[in-house]
Amino acid sequence: MKKKALIIGNSDGIGLSITRELLKREWETVGISRSQSPIENSSYKHFVAEVQQDEYPEKLKSILQNEGPVDLCIYCTGIGELLDIAQMEKEIMVFEVNLIGIVKTASCVIPMMVRRGKGHFMGLSSVADQMLSSEAPSYHASKAGLSNYLEGLALALKPAGVNITNVRFGFIDTKMAKGDVKPFMMTVEKATQHLLLCIEKKPIRYTAPKIVIPLVKFRSLMLGLKVK
Numbered sequence: 001m002k003k004k005a006l007i008i009g010n011s012d013g014i015g016l017s018i019t020r021e022l023l024k025r026e027w028e029t030v031g032i033s034r035s036q037s038p039i040e041n042s043s044y045k046h047f048v049a050e051v052q053q054d055e056y057p058e059k060l061k062s063i064l065q066n067e068g069p070v071d072l073c074i075y076c077t078g079i080g081e082l083l084d085i086a087q088m089e090k091e092i093m094v095f096e097v098n099l100i101g102i103v104k105t106a107s108c109v110i111p112m113m114v115r116r117g118k119g120h121f122m123g124l125s126s127v128a129d130q131m132l133s134s135e136a137p138s139y140h141a142s143k144a145g146l147s148n149y150l151e152g153l154a155l156a157l158k159p160a161g162v163n164i165t166n167v168r169f170g171f172i173d174t175k176m177a178k179g180d181v182k183p184f185m186m187t188v189e190k191a192t193q194h195l196l197l198c199i200e201k202k203p204i205r206y207t208a209p210k211i212v213i214p215l216v217k218f219r220s221l222m223l224g225l226k227v228k
Contacts, residue, residue, distance in 0.1 A: 002043070004028040006070040008051065008105055009077030011035045014124065017192040018074060019044070030067050032060070033077075051077055051101030052093065060108045069116055072199060073109045075102045075123040080139040091138040098142035103149065110153070113162045120202055122165040122195070123150050127207060129168065147205075154204040163202040167195065170209055 005022050009015045011033035019039060022029050028043050037046040045067065049059050064070070079097045081090040102123050113119025126139075129147040133140040147166050154164035169191060186209060194208045 002026055002028045003071045004030070004068065005072040005074070006030045006032070006064075006109065008032050008073070008075045008101075011037050013076070014188055014191050014195070015074070015076035017188050018076070018195050021192055021196060022072075027072075030063065030070070032063070051104060052096035056101070057104045057108055060105065064108060064112060069112045070109065070119070072120045073105065073122065074195070075105050075121075077101055078124060080136055082136055083134070083138070094138035095142050095145075098139070099145045099149070102146060106153065110157070110162060114157070114160045117161040119161075120163045120165065120199065121150075121153070122167060122198060125150070125166050125168045127168050127170050151204055165198050165203055166205050167198055168205065168207040169194075 005019075005027045007015050007019050007022075007029060008031075010019045010031040015031070015033065016037070016039070019029055019031055019037075023039070023041050023043055026043070029041075029045075031037050031039070031044065031046045032049050033046075034048065034050045036048060037044075039046065047059070047063055049056055077097055079094055081094055084090070106121060110119070110121055113121065123146055125147045126143040128136075128140045129143040131140055147168065150164055150166040154166070157164055170186065191208070194206065198206050
């Protein structure tokens with residue numbers, strides 16, 4: 001029997017790439033994104049929905065009822081906006097997509113996994129979750145919330161047989177990568193290989209590239225010194 005995956009946010013970027021890789025490995029795959037998918041495959045079904053919309057949870061529940069339970073769910077949806085203090089409406093959207101959207105998704109997917117006693121839920125966070133930012137505070141704060149939420153869920157769900165993985169990436173060569181300085185930029189293909197490893201190993205926390213870990217800690221330390 002084929003394994004089934006649900007990928008949220010997969011019309012481009014990492015979501016599209018991991019969807020294609022899972023299909024190559026003969027997973028039945030369901031995708032949800034705000035736009036149509038370029039994928040045409042007999043083992044793939046696509047639905048158009050936006051995670052920030054009020055009707056998203058009910059639509060997701062309907063999809064799961066019709067398509068059946070999933071063995072793997074990856075939340076790839078994310079946005080980042082530079083702060084504009086004259087017009088801050090976009091700050092709300094960042095939290096709705098990056099944080100509230102994954103909570104909505106988890107509330108629909110995880111109870112089904114718990115009832116089956118198995119499943120793997122993954123979310124794409126960022127090393128920005130440990131850094132303060134004056135340029136994009138909503139992005140950094142939403143990723144901090146996402147990481148904290150996922151790792152808390154991991155502890156809570158371990159006895160139930162459900163695995164949770166918080167994937168913390170640095171800069172990836174997608175439309176999300178903004179700003180003039182982008183150290184240790186990864187390709188989408190490389191990021192996808194990291195996700196495949198996470199699917200296999202099921203760690204609670206996975207950071208890539210690992211070289212950014214000491215840099216993030218050093219930057220956080222320096223910011224702390226400045227605040228004092």
